[in-house]
Amino acid sequence: xxxxxxxxxxxxxxxxxxxxxxxxxxxxxxxxxxxxxxxxxxxxxxxxxxxxxxxxxxxxxxxxxxxxxxxxxxxxxxxxxxxxxxxxxxxxxxxxxxxxxxxxxxxxxxxxxxxxxxxxxxxxxxxxxxxxxxxxxxxxxxxxxxxxxxxxxxxxxxxxxxxxxxxxxxxxxxxxxxxxxxxxxxxxxxxxxxxxxxxxxxxxxxxxxxxxxxxxxxx
Amino acid sequence: xxxxxxxxxxxxxxxxxxxxxxxxxxxxxxxxxxxxxxxxxxxxxxxxxxxxxxxxxxxxxxxxxxxxxxxxxxxxxxxxxxxxxxxxxxxxxxxxxxxxxxxxxxxxxxxxxxxxxxxxxxxxxxxxxxxxxxxxxxxxxxxxxxxxxxxxxxxxxxxxxxxxxxxxxxxxxxxxxxxxxxxxxxxxxxxxxxxxxxxxxxxxxxxxxxxxxxxxxxxxxxxxxxxxxxxxxxxxxxxxxxxxxxxxxxxxxxxxxxxxxxxxxxxxxxxxxxxxxxxxxxxxxxxxxxxxxxxxxxxxxxxxxxxxxxxxxxxxxxxxxxxxxxxxxxxxxxxxxxxxxxxxxxxxxxxxxxxxxxxxxxxxxxxxxxxxxxxxxxxxxxxxxxxxxxxxxxxxxxxxxxxxxxxxxxxxxxxxxxxxxxxxxxxxxxxxxxxxxxxxxxxxxxxxxxxxxxxxxxxxxxxxxxxxxxxxxxxxxxxxxx
Numbered sequence: 001x002x003x004x005x006x007x008x009x010x011x012x013x014x015x016x017x018x019x020x021x022x023x024x025x026x027x028x029x030x031x032x033x034x035x036x037x038x039x040x041x042x043x044x045x046x047x048x049x050x051x052x053x054x055x056x057x058x059x060x061x062x063x064x065x066x067x068x069x070x071x072x073x074x075x076x077x078x079x080x081x082x083x084x085x086x087x088x089x090x091x092x093x094x095x096x097x098x099x100x101x102x103x104x105x106x107x108x109x110x111x112x113x114x115x116x117x118x119x120x121x122x123x124x125x126x127x128x129x130x131x132x133x134x135x136x137x138x139x140x141x142x143x144x145x146x147x148x149x150x151x152x153x154x155x156x157x158x159x160x161x162x163x164x165x166x167x168x169x170x171x172x173x174x175x176x177x178x179x180x181x182x183x184x185x186x187x188x189x190x191x192x193x194x195x196x197x198x199x200x201x202x203x204x205x206x207x208x209x210x211x212x213x214x215x216x217x218x219x
Numbered sequence: 220x221x222x223x224x225x226x227x228x229x230x231x232x233x234x235x236x237x238x239x240x241x242x243x244x245x246x247x248x249x250x251x252x253x254x255x256x257x258x259x260x261x262x263x264x265x266x267x268x269x270x271x272x273x274x275x276x277x278x279x280x281x282x283x284x285x286x287x288x289x290x291x292x293x294x295x296x297x298x299x300x301x302x303x304x305x306x307x308x309x310x311x312x313x314x315x316x317x318x319x320x321x322x323x324x325x326x327x328x329x330x331x332x333x334x335x336x337x338x339x340x341x342x343x344x345x346x347x348x349x350x351x352x353x354x355x356x357x358x359x360x361x362x363x364x365x366x367x368x369x370x371x372x373x374x375x376x377x378x379x380x381x382x383x384x385x386x387x388x389x390x391x392x393x394x395x396x397x398x399x400x401x402x403x404x405x406x407x408x409x410x411x412x413x414x415x416x417x418x419x420x421x422x423x424x425x426x427x428x429x430x431x432x433x434x435x436x437x438x439x440x441x442x443x444x445x446x447x448x449x450x451x452x453x454x455x456x457x458x459x460x461x462x463x464x465x466x467x468x469x470x471x472x473x474x475x476x477x478x479x480x481x482x483x484x485x486x487x488x489x490x491x492x493x494x495x496x497x498x499x500x501x502x503x504x505x506x507x508x509x510x511x512x513x514x515x516x517x518x519x520x521x522x523x524x525x526x527x528x529x530x531x532x533x534x535x536x537x538x539x540x541x542x543x544x545x546x547x548x549x550x551x552x553x554x555x556x557x558x559x560x561x562x563x564x565x566x567x568x569x570x571x572x573x574x575x576x577x578x579x580x581x582x583x584x585x586x587x588x589x590x591x592x593x594x595x596x597x598x599x600x601x602x603x604x605x606x607x608x609x610x611x612x613x614x615x616x617x618x619x620x621x622x623x624x625x626x627x628x629x630x631x632x633x634x635x636x637x638x639x640x641x642x643x644x645x646x647x648x649x650x651x652x653x654x655x656x657x658x659x660x661x662x663x664x665x666x667x668x669x670x671x672x673x674x675x676x677x678x679x680x681x682x683x684x685x686x687x688x689x690x691x692x693x694x695x696x697x698x699x700x701x
Contacts, residue, residue, distance in 0.1 A: 004306040004307060004308045004312060004519075008290075008306050008308055008517070009291070011519065012468070012523055013287050014523075014527070015526035016286070016526065023284065023285075025281050025289075025473065028281035030277040030278050030281060030477075031270060031274055032274065033271065115507075118458060138493040138494035139493065139494070151509075152453070152499075152509055153457055153458060156453050156457055174479050174482050178476060178479040179476065179479075183442040185502075185505070186499070186500065186501045186502070186508060188498070189482075189494070189497065189498035189499075189500075191496050191497075192496050193496070194450040194497070195448050195496050196412055196448055197490065198357070198359035199385055199408040199411055199412065200249070200408065201250050201253045201254065202382075204408050204409050204412040206412070206416070207415060207450060207451065208356075208419065208420070208454050209449065209450025209454075209496070209497060
């Protein structure tokens, strides 16, 4: 209702009668925290913080990645996984490269997302994605729906999320992540698996989001 | 679900009942102490906390002093990104806007992300009257909704319930709202969370409309931000076709870069975590991903009244972390319900009387629901001087008069006369000591209201001044004797 728009804005202006007419927002100084020295984060801190959130973490060399993905999925007992349509085929190649929806020697299937329905997502055992940025200081992985990440629903509905983080995607802290990310994309910041502390502040992992987060740090 | 805070007893009466509940006090003490310890550790990890706190305060200060400009910018950004913006002057208008939007979709059920703003306006009740069922999906809010109860904490709304009570609520009420609790449900938090997962999953996978609040709204980009833990927020923000977000006008921040300050201070202040498990941001609509229709309802509902008060305005900086609740000795003993306000604890004691005015009894009592110890100010990540605002509001309540305040003024005037002169004080103390066996536990007449909420101390046998004088005359080694 446009009447309310004008009324609220008029009330805001009346309420701010004490603010000098010539004051501009920039005149209200915000003490910016100077860039902190780089290198405070790094892979070791990221591994430590992710583990603290009870995510499963492994560091692998680039050439080991396909084997590590296959091993993780085998440990998990996954029979069907969904992946973003643009996930590098090599990542799941050692397990089952089934662009056509084929079956691997182990009898497992990789479903490349093409607008998969929610019910179908609910029926898969897990999802494999990349990420946009990872933050060492907080143990946070950020997905921006860019390359190898797919739609938001992919990493939400299945109970298991296997996320591949390249070493060059790791930043020290939150300010660096914020400066790299594009707010016009929908972002999902993930710090450990889904958790609740609503019952006597007893932490329980997994209520609605994936109950298990496994991270492969490459490089 | 027609429960409401309206008509709740004023704080002193409610607090007397609450503090007599040993179970409640036990639950609260355990919970608040746990969060306090975690918060202190998480904050201690950052060496620039003081600078972050100053930055958070300044960003909010800048926004509030130029809120008209930022609201217009926010509206333009959201619209440019494919969203729709609605303005709601009060609760009734906000509720009507949301109900109309839901009805326009042709659906009669909505899933909800925990939101203080929608609690404040009583949205669930209003939707029910419009024939729409609202399902709360945060675990604690679910417990509150199924228990036909009221939230008692900003962040952990069911903090007053223990696991046995929660099990009982699930067994008794889940079936009436959808998937029933499993047979043989134990009170293990893991089992209770699993029951909630199964119960709510049916709702998520079928939901077409969601209602949320937002922690922040970025004017520069039109981006909305929700911080959460469980993933219920992501479910609601991602799977439905239509998303309606009800957001107080004070949640605006100027730029995307400003967000980093709050992403560092909010999780650490709130749950004592380096980062909450999930944060979602969205800007308008994204083709092929998430809701394809997005509505932002900008809510005033008294906020411009708060903004008009130069002292009280700082309450609008609040980012709802609830650190002030967890540190407050009064909250720890009374719990959230005693405040009779959607916003409990120290922040509620200054926010509610400003949002609703101090004309009513519950609101007028809230500025007194504090010992003014200042702990709330110390922990506040945006440095709201809650004690300053409390005193400011007490002045407003007192100057408005009322029987209790006239008696208090007369008593203070008499005390000033006695205390201002040594001889008068001595005479009064001698008289009090002589009459001490006659002093009642409750003062008579209008002053009785004062002793209703305080324990009257026993009158000592002699005054300190007299004791001191006698000791000094009696011997030099008085210190050794005691």
